[in-house]
Amino acid sequence: MLSASLSVALLFPHLVLTLLQLQPSAGNFVSSICSPTDKYTNGSTFEFNLVHLIDYLYRDATTNGGFSTLSSGNWPDEAYGLIMCYDEYTVEDCISCLRNTTSLEASEICPRSKTAVIYYDQCFLRYSDKNFFSQVNSHDHYCSYDTISPPIDDASMKFVINFISNLSAEASQKPRMAALKMMVKGTISASVQCTRDLTPQGCRKCLQRAIDNDDFSRCSGNMNAAGMRLLYGSCYIKYETSWNLISINNSFQPKQYLTAGRVSSGWLYSTIQWTSFDPSRPI
Ligand SMILES: *[C@@H]1O[C@H](CO)[C@@H](O)[C@H](O)[C@H]1NC(C)=O
Ligand SMILES: *[C@@H]1O[C@H](CO)[C@@H](O)[C@H](O)[C@H]1NC(C)=O
Ligand SMILES: *[C@@H]1O[C@H](CO)[C@@H](O)[C@H](O)[C@H]1NC(C)=O
Numbered sequence: 564m565l566s567a568s569l570s571v572a573l574l575f576p577h578l579v580l581t582l583l584q585l586q587p588s589a590g591n592f593v594s595s596i597c598s599p600t601d602k603y604t605n606g607s608t609f610e611f612n613l614v615h616l617i618d619y620l621y622r623d624a625t626t627n628g629g630f631s632t633l634s635s636g637n638w639p640d641e642a643y644g645l646i647m648c649y650d651e652y653t654v655e656d657c658i659s660c661l662r663n664t665t666s667l668e669a670s671e672i673c674p675r676s677k678t679a680v681i682y683y684d685q686c687f688l689r690y691s692d693k694n695f696f697s698q699v700n701s702h703d704h705y706c707s708y709d710t711i712s713p714p715i716d717d718a719s720m721k722f723v724i725n726f727i728s729n730l731s732a733e734a735s736q737k738p739r740m741a742a743l744k745m746m747v748k749g750t751i752s753a754s755v756q757c758t759r760d761l762t763p764q765g766c767r768k769c770l771q772r773a774i775d776n777d778d779f780s781r782c783s784g785n786m787n788a789a790g791m792r793l794l795y796g797s798c799y800i801k802y803e804t805s806w807n808l809i810s811i812n813n814s815f816q817p818k819q820y821l822t823a824g825r826v827s828s829g830w831l832y833s834t835i836q837w838t839s840f841d842p843s844r845p846i
């Protein structure tokens with residue numbers, strides 16, 4: 564983990580700051596993408612607005628099905644925020660995660676950043692000084708994959724991609740913009756979800772990025788990983804396969820594996836953080 568971070572840092576020196584902030588500060592913290600130079604000052608009106616925004620977001624989301632978009636303050640110090648739970652978790656897990664997204668915590672993870680995405684296992688928080696609502700954000704992203712199970716073969720990977728593609732179409736048509744599905748025999752379980760400020764077209768576009776940009780194979784270094792978690796700025800994809808597990812354990816429980824994340828003994832994540840992944844974006 565440390566050496567992986569270091570080698571990424573050597574390749575992308577501008578990422579060092581972000582990587583240094585990867586230490587978990589709450590039980591379920593996963594990763595963060597913080598604006599490195601666009602900073603607010605201590606005691607500024609923007610800081611005041613942001614602190615209130617994060618508090619309002621938490622309270623609004625707990626009564627709004629685990630999702631909220633809000634803004635706080637007036638131009639030019641307005642703060643915009645979005646918070647969302649991943650749908651495969653229970654309401655209790657969702658609320659516990661939302662409760663952890665405090666402004667104090669955010670200021671420790673992304674000190675004085677005006678724009679940030681902070682991923683937790685069960686939810687994520689995004690904020691900015693610019694209005695980003697309804698815009699597809701798949702350039703901010705983070706991925707991790709199952710490094711314990713052996714990779715799956717090309718035909719299986721093709722099936723996974725097809726499965727997720729179908730699931731993406733389904734999710735974009737639903738009010739909650741989420742779909743979770745597992746095969747009856749437990750060979751695959753997958754979960755996809757978009758932030759609910761997107762249009763159905765925007766949702767599909769965000770999820771399609773994984774397929775169009777070949778992020779599945781990029782994430783795992785050209786391996787067909789048996790399980791993966793791709794978290795974007797406004798959507799996410801997770802999948803877990805059991806082609807390898809089924810021979811050793813017939814009592815596979817996909818949901819448990821999928822939701823257990825880093826807690827499950829079956830998962831060991833190798834983490835790669837990309838903030839400037841698109842060739843079109845300056846490194
Ligand atoms: C919230 O943070 C606390 C303290 O860091 C941690 O024990 C708890 O597990 C976190 N919540 C979730 C849902 O993980
Ligand atoms: C801003 O406040 C933080 C903590 O309150 C402190 O660590 C930091 O040095 C302050 N920065 C400036 C520029 O005053
Ligand atoms: C995806 O959907 C198509 C069309 O409904 C179907 O034929 C195909 O079997 C589905 N693929 C998977 C992997 O579920």
Ligand SMILES: *[C@@H]1O[C@H](CO)[C@@H](O)[C@H](O)[C@H]1NC(C)=O
Binds near residue numbers: 812813814815
């Ligand atoms: C199979 O999986 C179940 C559920 O995860 C676990 O309780 C059991 O110990 C496993 N069996 C073997 C032989 O690994």
